[in-house]
Amino acid sequence: MPVGMATGWGSLLQDEQQLEELARQAVDRALAEGVLLRTSQAPSSSHVVSYAPFTLFPSPVPSALLEQAYAVQADFNLLVDAVSQNAVFLEQTLSSTIKRDSFTARLFDIHKQVLKEGIAQTVFLGLNRSDYMFQCNPDGSAALKQIEINTVSASFGGLASRTPAVHRHVLSVLGKTKEAAKILSNNPSKGLAMGIAKAWELYGSANAQVLLIAQEKERNIFDQRAIENELLARNIHVIRRRFEDVSEKGSLDQDRRLFMDGQEIAVVYFRDGYMPGHYSLQNWEARLLLERSCAVKCPDIATQLAGTKKVQQELSRVGVLESFLPGQPEAVARLRATFAGLYSLDLGEEGDQAITKAIAAPSCFVLKPQREGGGNNLYGEEMVQALERLKDSEERASYILMEKIEPEPFRNCLLRPGSPARVIQCISELGIFGVYVREGKTLVMNKHVGHLLRTKAIEHADGGVAAGVAVLDNPYPV
Numbered sequence: 001m002p003v004g005m006a007t008g009w010g011s012l013l014q015d016e017q018q019l020e021e022l023a024r025q026a027v028d029r030a031l032a033e034g035v036l037l038r039t040s041q042a043p044s045s046s047h048v049v050s051y052a053p054f055t056l057f058p059s060p061v062p063s064a065l066l067e068q069a070y071a072v073q074a075d076f077n078l079l080v081d082a083v084s085q086n087a088v089f090l091e092q093t094l095s096s097t098i099k100r101d102s103f104t105a106r107l108f109d110i111h112k113q114v115l116k117e118g119i120a121q122t123v124f125l126g127l128n129r130s131d132y133m134f135q136c137n138p139d140g141s142a143a144l145k146q147i148e149i150n151t152v153s154a155s156f157g158g159l160a161s162r163t164p165a166v167h168r169h170v171l172s173v174l175g176k177t178k179e180a181a182k183i184l185s186n187n188p189s190k191g192l193a194m195g196i197a198k199a200w201e202l203y204g205s206a207n208a209q210v211l212l213i214a215q216e217k218e219r220n221i222f223d224q225r226a227i228e229n230e231l232l233a234r235n236i237h238v239i240r241r242r243f244e245d246v247s248e249k250g251s252l253d254q255d256r257r258l259f260m261d262g263q264e265i266a267v268v269y270f271r272d273g274y275m276p277g278h279y280s281l282q283n284w285e286a287r288l289l290l291e292r293s294c295a296v297k298c299p300d301i302a303t304q305l306a307g308t309k310k311v312q313q314e315l316s317r318v319g320v321l322e323s324f325l326p327g328q329p330e331a332v333a334r335l336r337a338t339f340a341g342l343y344s345l346d347l348g349e350e351g352d353q354a355i356t357k358a359i360a361a362p363s364c365f366v367l368k369p370q371r372e373g374g375g376n377n378l379y380g381e382e383m384v385q386a387l388e389r390l391k392d393s394e395e396r397a398s399y400i401l402m403e404k405i406e407p408e409p410f411r412n413c414l415l416r417p418g419s420p421a422r423v424i425q426c427i428s429e430l431g432i433f434g435v436y437v438r439e440g441k442t443l444v445m446n447k448h449v450g451h452l453l454r455t456k457a458i459e460h461a462d463g464g465v466a467a468g469v470a471v472l473d474n475p476y477p478v
């Protein structure tokens with residue numbers, strides 16, 4: 001990684017007065033572009049909104065790694081889809097996890113119940129986001145390493161399409177029109193909506209609607225609205241409901257078609273239901289009702305299970321990718337090149353060795369539970385304490401151990417409502433949005449549809465934008 005890259009906007013970051021003036025301009029432009037969140041004080045209302053946190057400048061990303069991340073996305077789509085269809089693999093892989101992790105176990109129960117009854121759904125839709133960091137190699141070069149793949153409620157496709165204009169504006173204000181032109185256009189919400197529209201079309205009922213399962217307190221509603229608006233432009237109507245509404249007003253007819261308030265539903269798009277706290281007993285029943293229906297679920301329960309950390313760890317074992325993508329050695333090589341070290345903590349010798357390694361070198365590892373949504377991982381001393389506590393317990397099987405990625409930090413300025421603009425050392429995480437649609441055994445669509453760059457201060461080991469740690473950003477290709 002060239003030295004110049006780490007200080008991309010170096011001289012600009014020295015002048016505090018200039019930064020404050022730029023920050024004011026940037027924030028006004030972000031508000032004008034719709035880079036918005038509801039406030040934490042009133043998360044259910046849009047009467048008062050603010051801007052979603054973002055960086056003052058776009059952050060450097062090696063073009064080669066951006067291209068690599070895009071090139072491997074269709075392979076990841078294929079892989080996730082293949083894993084979701086392999087019930088035996090899911091059962092074997094998650095058997096130790098479901099003994100100790102009640103959330104994964106509940107999801108798995110629904111999966112088993114649906115399989116037993118026979119899957120009514122014939123069209124399958126994946127809207128996922130594969131997240132990467134840039135590992136800094138000893139020779140100074142950078143490598144793309146996957147952190148995780150999100151198969152449920154992959155967010156920020158809407159807001160990510162609004163941020164390029166903000167960074168172009170900042171650079172234009174500075175008279176840097178050449179640099180402004182290098183910021184890539186990006187509209188994931190259009191691509192995500194295209195996937196939903198395709199699934200809706202294949203479902204084949206002109207009057208059916210799309211049901212978006214939403215949380216009551218949803219600060220990130222504008223991100224979701226971007227997709228709803230794209231669908232409405234295609235004359236596809238979206239209704240927003242909570243799990244509670246589904247259990248009160250949802251029903252299946254004798255053909256297992258799903259109805260909500262008497263309206264047939266073609267596609268169910270989950271923007272809720274990926275964390276234990278999202279479910280009451282009533283909500284679990286609503287989820288089962290949705291899964292039993294022939295509506296296209298995004299994701300269906302098997303695809304949500306395919307996105308677990310335990311599956312990610314199992315896929316990194318020798319020979320496993322080959323079994324899912326037979327006769328596709330190039331795809332396997334592209335995928336494997338992005339894998340970081342992943343270790344099982346199942347009871348037994350292999351797990352024991354992993355624990356010993358991590359306790360001996362805590363700065364090289366991170367401990368991950370089976371959770372989405374950010375803010376759950378353990379590092380350093382906290383990780384060591386957890387491993388000491390878990391060492392002799394079956395509970396350890398509900399975690400995986402992962403090699404810690406060490407990216408090259410750079411300086412940028414994070415803008416957050418209510419905080420002064422200050423220049424800090426940052427690292428970024430790149431997400432690529434993937435969309436696929438399968439009808440029966442035929443893959444009808446498989447593509448990448450855009451990217452998301454999130455940046456955080458280096459002291460924050462873990463966390464997403466919604467978790468309040470990372471902020472929205474754009475790649476500046478170098």
